[in-house]
Amino acid sequence: MRSATPWPDVVSYLVEATGETLYMVGVSTVIATAFGVPLGVWLQLTAKGGLRPNPAVHRVLGFITDLGRSMPFIVLLVALTSVTRLIVGGSIGSTAVIVPLAVGAIPFVGRLVQNILSEVHVTVVEAAVTTGASTLRIVRSVLIRESLPALINAIGVTVIALIGYSAMAGVIGGGGLGDLAIREGYQRFNDRILWSTVAWLAVLTTLIQLAFTRAARASDRRRHASV
Amino acid sequence: MITVENLTKSFQGVNALNGVTLDVEAGTVLGVVGPSGAGKSTLARCVALLERPDSGAIRVDGTDITALDGSALRAARRQIGVVPQGDSLLRQRTAAGNIALPLESAGVPGPQRRSRVGELLDLVGLTDKAAAYPDQLSGGQRQRIAVARALAANPSVLLADEPTSALDPETTGSVLTVLDRARAELGVTVLVVTHDMGVVRKICDDVAVLEQGRVVEHGKVLDLVSDAGSRTSSALLPAVDLNPINESSYDRVADVVLVGFAAVGALLPEAAHRFGVELNIVGGGLTRLGETPVARFRLGLNGERSDSALEWIGEAGGAVQRSLKGPQGVAA
Numbered sequence: 001m002r003s004a005t006p007w008p009d010v011v012s013y014l015v016e017a018t019g020e021t022l023y024m025v026g027v028s029t030v031i032a033t034a035f036g037v038p039l040g041v042w043l044q045l046t047a048k049g050g051l052r053p054n055p056a057v058h059r060v061l062g063f064i065t066d067l068g069r070s071m072p073f074i075v076l077l078v079a080l081t082s083v084t085r086l087i088v089g090g091s092i093g094s095t096a097v098i099v100p101l102a103v104g105a106i107p108f109v110g111r112l113v114q115n116i117l118s119e120v121h122v123t124v125v126e127a128a129v130t131t132g133a134s135t136l137r138i139v140r141s142v143l144i145r146e147s148l149p150a151l152i153n154a155i156g157v158t159v160i161a162l163i164g165y166s167a168m169a170g171v172i173g174g175g176g177l178g179d180l181a182i183r184e185g186y187q188r189f190n191d192r193i194l195w196s197t198v199a200w201l202a203v204l205t206t207l208i209q210l211a212f213t214r215a216a217r218a219s220d221r222r223r224h225a226s227v
Numbered sequence: 228m229i230t231v232e233n234l235t236k237s238f239q240g241v242n243a244l245n246g247v248t249l250d251v252e253a254g255t256v257l258g259v260v261g262p263s264g265a266g267k268s269t270l271a272r273c274v275a276l277l278e279r280p281d282s283g284a285i286r287v288d289g290t291d292i293t294a295l296d297g298s299a300l301r302a303a304r305r306q307i308g309v310v311p312q313g314d315s316l317l318r319q320r321t322a323a324g325n326i327a328l329p330l331e332s333a334g335v336p337g338p339q340r341r342s343r344v345g346e347l348l349d350l351v352g353l354t355d356k357a358a359a360y361p362d363q364l365s366g367g368q369r370q371r372i373a374v375a376r377a378l379a380a381n382p383s384v385l386l387a388d389e390p391t392s393a394l395d396p397e398t399t400g401s402v403l404t405v406l407d408r409a410r411a412e413l414g415v416t417v418l419v420v421t422h423d424m425g426v427v428r429k430i431c432d433d434v435a436v437l438e439q440g441r442v443v444e445h446g447k448v449l450d451l452v453s454d455a456g457s458r459t460s461s462a463l464l465p466a467v468d469l470n471p472i473n474e475s476s477y478d479r480v481a482d483v484v485l486v487g488f489a490a491v492g493a494l495l496p497e498a499a500h501r502f503g504v505e506l507n508i509v510g511g512g513l514t515r516l517g518e519t520p521v522a523r524f525r526l527g528l529n530g531e532r533s534d535s536a537l538e539w540i541g542e543a544g545g546a547v548q549r550s551l552k553g554p555q556g557v558a559a
Binding site: 121123124126128129130132134137141142145146148220221222 | 275276277301305307308309312314315316317318319320328329331332333360361362373377380
């Protein structure tokens with residue numbers, strides 16, 4: 001029987017894989033937010049009862065969004081190979097994984113954002129309309145600002161989901177924690193690596209979740225009346 | 228100042244407004260009242276430029292504002308300050324921040340914005356709540372902040388849609404006081420849509436009664452109360468109870484409406500004195516419309532010149548609404 005991997009080596013494996021995961025997930029989250037939030041805003045504006053109702057545009061956007069969300073990530077990963085090559089100049093490695101991760105997350109973020117924005121009460125939005133505010137100002141100062149805590153939480157949910165998706169990055173040589181657990185841990189029967197990766201993933205996601213919950217709370221200016 | 232001309236609006240074939248015409252003089256308060264489903268909300272939403280009427284016009288200073296788009300529409304919206312029905316404040320902004328919103332839309336620079344917000348907080352009596360968030364304010368305070376916000380960009384018209392629904396009577400008073408002060412101190416023309424006749428009683432100069440999308444009564448409150456058949460008078464004046472036993476001992480029984488300090492205080496004793504008749508109040512009572520005392524009394528008169536006394540009361544400014552002979556008169 002093969003001796004277990006020494007702990008210092010396990011740690012260095014974990015450090016390297018964590019770096020790759022954070023890189024892939026971090027960059028794709030930023031991209032997904034940059035495109036997903038406007039998508040969500042657009043969906044909400046064109047929705048029935050929105051500020052710029054437009055059934056045709058809304059239906060097309062909704063269709064594309066749901067199509068994107070229904071695509072299994074592993075399929076997206078391979079299907080987008082040529083697009084990835086066009087954008088990042090190669091189709092393997094951590095950077096290459098960012099493209100499908102971001103593309104997969106944009107519709108996800110879009111739907112989350114639209115749901116959150118639709119929760120802003122219509123009276124509040126109309127009150128802003130009657131002040132003569134432009135649509136852009138209402139989006140910024142009312143829709144987004146009023147739901148900022150929920151939006152921050154939604155980005156947190158997206159990060160956790162992307163960590164999950166990124167486990168499949170190994171398929172195109174992206175590395176990361178999921179890849180470490182599967183390739184080094186599971187496939188090579190290295191229980192120590194497998195279980196330390198699993199434990200570390202649990203800790204990591206908990207920490208990330210906690211950070212986003214805190215940030216959301218900090219952004220929430222409502223102070224419940226303490227009469 | 229603001230006129231509504233022949234406004235119609237229907238939703239899926241149901242007519243909410245059937246040719247509504249209204250006229251609000253500059254610096255006055257018009258109360259639009261009526262039962263649920265009369266079209267009050269639709270009218271308010273049209274005037275707030277949140278809903279486009281099917282036909283008709285809404286003129287502010289003579290200019291029709293119903294057909295505008297884009298930046299012209301936004302500019303027109305700034306002329307009409309709106310206190311929407313229900314909670315409408317941004318919960319992530321302080322009271323001061325909420326009041327500042329229309330000033331931001333109007334592009335007012337920071338320092339001027341802050342001083343204007345200060346003036347408005349003072350107007351609504353909530354200077355100490357500038358930094359409070361809506362969740363920390365009471366319903367009445369939130370509504371006063373909503374009034375301050377509506378007034379921020381110096382609109383010429385203030386529209387309040389059910390500003391006192393969901394408020395208790397005491398808080399209602401504080402919100403109405405603020406609306407009244409807006410008219411008195413800023414000279415703004417106020418249009419208040421309400422189901423509560425108490426609002427009309429307290430702050431309205433004029434009233435329009437809406438029923439099934441039509442204006443069925445429109446005029447000065449103090450004129451309409453003298454009109455026996457008007458909805459306004461029956462809603463605002465004290466009831467006169469039928470009391471046949473009391474009434475049977477008089478030659479004449481009549482209902483009379485008196486408006487103003489002079490009429491309420493002096494008219495009846497003077498009539499009794501001039502015509503040498505016995506004149507008693509057998510029913511009704513005294514109320515107050517805004518600052519004006521208004522009475523509706525049922526009078527019992529005894530004496531030969533009772534008819535002349537009633538006639539004189541009518542000529543002197545009282546409205547004699549029901550003059551009938553007592554039982555003895557009928558027998559004779």
